[in-house]
Amino acid sequence: MEIAVTRVGQAGTRPKDEDLGFGTAFTDHMFVMDYSTDKGWHDPRIEPFAPVTLSPAAMVFHYGQAIFEGLKAYKTPEKKVQLFRARDNFDRLNRSARGLCIPEVDIDFVMDALKQLLKLEKDWIPETLGTSLYIRPFIIATDPFLGVRSSFTFKFFIILCSVGAYYAGGLAPVKIWVSKDHVRAVPGGVGEFKTAGNYAASLNAGEIAKKQGYAQVLWLDALERKYVEEVGAMNIFFVIDDELVTPNLTGSILPGITRFSVIDLAKKWGMPVSERKISMDEVLDAHASGRLKEVFGSGTAAVISPVGEICYGDRVLHIGDGNPGPVAMKFYQALTSIQYGTAKDTENWIEPVV
Amino acid sequence: MEIAVTRVGQAGTRPKDEDLGFGTAFTDHMFVMDYSTDKGWHDPRIEPFAPVTLSPAAMVFHYGQAIFEGLKAYKTPEKKVQLFRARDNFDRLNRSARGLCIPEVDIDFVMDALKQLLKLEKDWIPETLGTSLYIRPFIIATDPFLGVRSSFTFKFFIILCSVGAYYAGGLAPVKIWVSKDHVRAVPGGVGEFKTAGNYAASLNAGEIAKKQGYAQVLWLDALERKYVEEVGAMNIFFVIDDELVTPNLTGSILPGITRFSVIDLAKKWGMPVSERKISMDEVLDAHASGRLKEVFGSGTAAVISPVGEICYGDRVLHIGDGNPGPVAMKFYQALTSIQYGTAKDTENWIEPVV
Ligand SMILES: Cc1ncc(COP(=O)(O)O)c(C=O)c1O
Ligand SMILES: Cc1ncc(COP(=O)(O)O)c(C=O)c1O
Numbered sequence: 001m002e003i004a005v006t007r008v009g010q011a012g013t014r015p016k017d018e019d020l021g022f023g024t025a026f027t028d029h030m031f032v033m034d035y036s037t038d039k040g041w042h043d044p045r046i047e048p049f050a051p052v053t054l055s056p057a058a059m060v061f062h063y064g065q066a067i068f069e070g071l072k073a074y075k076t077p078e079k080k081v082q083l084f085r086a087r088d089n090f091d092r093l094n095r096s097a098r099g100l101c102i103p104e105v106d107i108d109f110v111m112d113a114l115k116q117l118l119k120l121e122k123d124w125i126p127e128t129l130g131t132s133l134y135i136r137p138f139i140i141a142t143d144p145f146l147g148v149r150s151s152f153t154f155k156f157f158i159i160l161c162s163v164g165a166y167y168a169g170g171l172a173p174v175k176i177w178v179s180k181d182h183v184r185a186v187p188g189g190v191g192e193f194k195t196a197g198n199y200a201a202s203l204n205a206g207e208i209a210k211k212q213g214y215a216q217v218l219w220l221d222a223l224e225r226k227y228v229e230e231v232g233a234m235n236i237f238f239v240i241d242d243e244l245v246t247p248n249l250t251g252s253i254l255p256g257i258t259r260f261s262v263i264d265l266a267k268k269w270g271m272p273v274s275e276r277k278i279s280m281d282e283v284l285d286a287h288a289s290g291r292l293k294e295v296f297g298s299g300t301a302a303v304i305s306p307v308g309e310i311c312y313g314d315r316v317l318h319i320g321d322g323n324p325g326p327v328a329m330k331f332y333q334a335l336t337s338i339q340y341g342t343a344k345d346t347e348n349w350i351e352p353v354v
Numbered sequence: 355m356e357i358a359v360t361r362v363g364q365a366g367t368r369p370k371d372e373d374l375g376f377g378t379a380f381t382d383h384m385f386v387m388d389y390s391t392d393k394g395w396h397d398p399r400i401e402p403f404a405p406v407t408l409s410p411a412a413m414v415f416h417y418g419q420a421i422f423e424g425l426k427a428y429k430t431p432e433k434k435v436q437l438f439r440a441r442d443n444f445d446r447l448n449r450s451a452r453g454l455c456i457p458e459v460d461i462d463f464v465m466d467a468l469k470q471l472l473k474l475e476k477d478w479i480p481e482t483l484g485t486s487l488y489i490r491p492f493i494i495a496t497d498p499f500l501g502v503r504s505s506f507t508f509k510f511f512i513i514l515c516s517v518g519a520y521y522a523g524g525l526a527p528v529k530i531w532v533s534k535d536h537v538r539a540v541p542g543g544v545g546e547f548k549t550a551g552n553y554a555a556s557l558n559a560g561e562i563a564k565k566q567g568y569a570q571v572l573w574l575d576a577l578e579r580k581y582v583e584e585v586g587a588m589n590i591f592f593v594i595d596d597e598l599v600t601p602n603l604t605g606s607i608l609p610g611i612t613r614f615s616v617i618d619l620a621k622k623w624g625m626p627v628s629e630r631k632i633s634m635d636e637v638l639d640a641h642a643s644g645r646l647k648e649v650f651g652s653g654t655a656a657v658i659s660p661v662g663e664i665c666y667g668d669r670v671l672h673i674g675d676g677n678p679g680p681v682a683m684k685f686y687q688a689l690t691s692i693q694y695g696t697a698k699d700t701e702n703w704i705e706p707v708v
Contacts, residue, residue: 023411023500030410053405056384056513057377061494064418064550065557070500101557136500140415146377146490146515148587150557159410161500181542186576188537190555196418197551201544203419203455203504222540223577233502 003031003113004045005120017128020164022301027124027133031117031158035103041156044109046117049159055144059151065141066196067096070233070300071257072163073118073133073353075125076341081118081353084339086135087111088257092194093137099193101150102139110137111351114158118353121160129340130165134301166302171324171332173308174297176231177214178280179205180313184229184252186222191229191252198254206232214311216297222252226279234297234305235259238278239327240286241293248275258298262331264347280312287317294325303339304332357385357467358399359474371482374518376655381478381487385471385512389457395510398463400471403513409498413505419495420550421450424587424654425611426517427472427487427707429479430695435472435707438693440489441465442611446548447491453547455504456493464491465705468512472707475514483694484519488655520656525678525686527662528651530585531568532634533559534667538583538606540576545583545606552608560586568665570651576606580633588651588659589613592632593681594640595647602629612652616685618701634666641671648679657693658686 008028015025026049033044060066071089074082087107094104114135118125125133137158141151182205184198185191191198205217216232228247230236235256238245244266249255266273286292295307306324310317319325324332337343338350362382369379380403387398414420425443428436441461448458468489472479479487491512495505536559538552539545545552559571570586582601584590589610592599598620603609620627640646649661660678664671678686691697692704 024498026411026498049410051407052410053407056403056406056511057380057490057515060415060550061420061492062422062490062550063553063557064420065554066415066418068416099558100554101561134500136411136416138416144378144380146488148553148556148560150561157410161411183540183542186537186540186543188535188576188579189540190551195551195554196414196416197544197549197554199417199502200419200454200549200551202502203417204453206502207455207504222542225542 001042001044001109003116006045006047008048014124014126014162017126017131017164020126020131020162022163023134023161025162027121027160027162029117029120030160031113033156035154035156037152041103041105044113046120052155054142057144057146059141059143059145062146063141063148064195064197065100065102065151066139067093067100067102068136068138068194068196069093071135072300073125073135074339074341075127078341079127080341081122081125082341083351083353085257085261085349086114086351089137092255092257096193096195097139099190100195102154105156115353117158117160122354124160124162126162128165130167132163134161134163136160171306171329173306173320173322173324174215175213175309175311176216176218176307177209177212178218178220178310178312180220180225183222184219187251189252192249192254194254212311218310220280221250226281227277228280228283229253231297233301234299237262237296237298238283238286238292239294239325241291243272243274244327245274245276245278247278256298258300258303258335261335261349262298265331265334283310284312284315284317287319292319294327295319296328303335304328355396355398355463357470360399360401362402368478368480368516371480371485371518374480374485374516376517377488377515379516381475381514381516383471383474384514385467387510389508389510391506395457395459398467400474406509408496411498411500413495413497413499416500417495417502418549418551419454419456419505420492421447421454421456422490422492422548422550423447425489426654427479427489428693428695429481432695433481434695435476435479436695437705437707439611439615439703440468440705443491446609446611450547450549451493453544454549456495456508459510469707471512471514476708478514478516480516482519484521486517488515488517490514525658525660525683527660527674527676527678528569529567529663529665530570530572530661531563531566532572532574532664532666534574534579537576538573541605543606546603546608548608566665572664574634575604580635581631582634582637583607585651587655588653591616591650591652592637592640592646593648593679595645597626597628598681599628599630599632601632610653612654612657612689615689615703616652619685619688637664638666638669638671641673646673648681649673650682657689658682
């Protein structure tokens, strides 16, 4: 398929690197294509970033048939543009598609479309270390129909925004709050897919956490409310003695690409890693006995996010001395060096763009 | 607040009653209002039914912060227009709003807005018995922002569509399929709210059911996968001996307004009713011993939907003789007579419009 390109008349201006936040500085163009049962995915185009016009009966508004991805493009010191494991994101998009009865996309084709879009928008990619261009591919159901069924038409978009450094003042530990009353996902449900409704379901607990001064919610499993699952939009790792422990993928946890990368690096470095159930009781015990050395989250937005405090009912666990631990730092350094092209891409994770 | 009214230039034409399906014959106008944190709900207006224009970054597309309701307006033989328990729908909308961090609406105000809209659209309400005007109030999150949090802006809509008789050829029993692998909702989750993501989460099981010739999915509880919850977009009732049994509201079941109405009528009629856990094993046993007299669903769309067959793994239960049972028929008659104004509204469920 040929991608039609319509350029904006007047290019926008990217905010200064130090003014960049997250999720608001959209670039000039977006990639769009349509799906219908008879034509499949068709009419791929790059066009000015602009409002979408949909029937108020469009199924996405009513039944949430919507999936998305989140990844980043980085600028190297040599001003090259590169992606980190981008195919894995489109693989996961297709997994989510299967989970939500949405037609899959051709990964080679959307990788090409993304690269073409990035070439056009390369001036929107900031250069300061820690800044990047956030990439949001997503698919929404568009049938103007109020019955509950899978849609026959969809729209696929890739929108982009320049984002600031997550840790403006250096890697800082966050405080997280364990939700005992709210549940994010359940085996047999859609927790392992990146679908809109999972995030809506997390808002209430998120507000409760925030009101108490915690940045993120640590979710427990739905069935026994004992085992740690993930935190906000990150997977979670514990360093117990010298072992790295992270919840195994049970079907209710998002299979994070940063999570896989951490596990791969740990194995390469000869660090013991265990993907298994880990209960809050075990976390409390390990903390009490001084064996819980570090806790950190992993995700595209922050890469690695050290956890300095966990609130679990009336227990408050302080982890470390207020500074990021050496294990978290080591992963952060290794991953960001590969992402920003300052270290060799030994794992074949980098996809060059320009 | 004053409701601004903009009328269409050229009114559309309602399809013939016998050509009406569900969810596609939208009327000429809709009600819309906006929310922002500083202004609250504002700018209420009735305007031509037309596409909505939203940023592709609007939060509803990404994080599914969206809730809805479904109710109907009926035309009586005297050509009066009336609503059935409409306030209960807006009460439930506000419950859903609290569950999804969405600002509540003023029920008196939206009831007035709905009536004003219905007066304008009264010619869209078909007259044949069984036909009606379906009313879909809904709220969507509109902030153009990619971070996960509750939106600061929302849009509330009421859209309307003329719908045909659910049972064109008389009340016909449906076949339902018990999902063993997929789970709709879990205690601590959002299953008791009418939020978009719950319906997305139900699509995969729905397609599996359909492929096997079943109309709807019967959901089991998430924790033990033993207890019956609800079916498709209906609550479920079993007639065992002479008792009416329906799952109690555990937090993962939608509190259906038709369900409450059935329970109220049963109590009034002196029929024993029990809201309690009911397992598939109990259903199998009651069927085997001949004590399971009837099964039926309750919901706004079909009012009462007799169930003629339940598929549970390799067991297929046939219920009744292929015709709707007397209990289902009695509720169907009683409820529809009140809704269409052919019986006295002894329960004070009717809200007259014009
Ligand atoms: C719920 C959830 N868990 C984990 C992650 C981390 O995944 P990744 O490392 O692919 O960014 C994300 C987000 O991106 C997420 O939304
Ligand atoms: C999941 C679900 N359960 C039950 C119902 C029945 O509720 P009501 O009787 O209010 O229509 C509905 C729909 O309307 C529903 O969507």
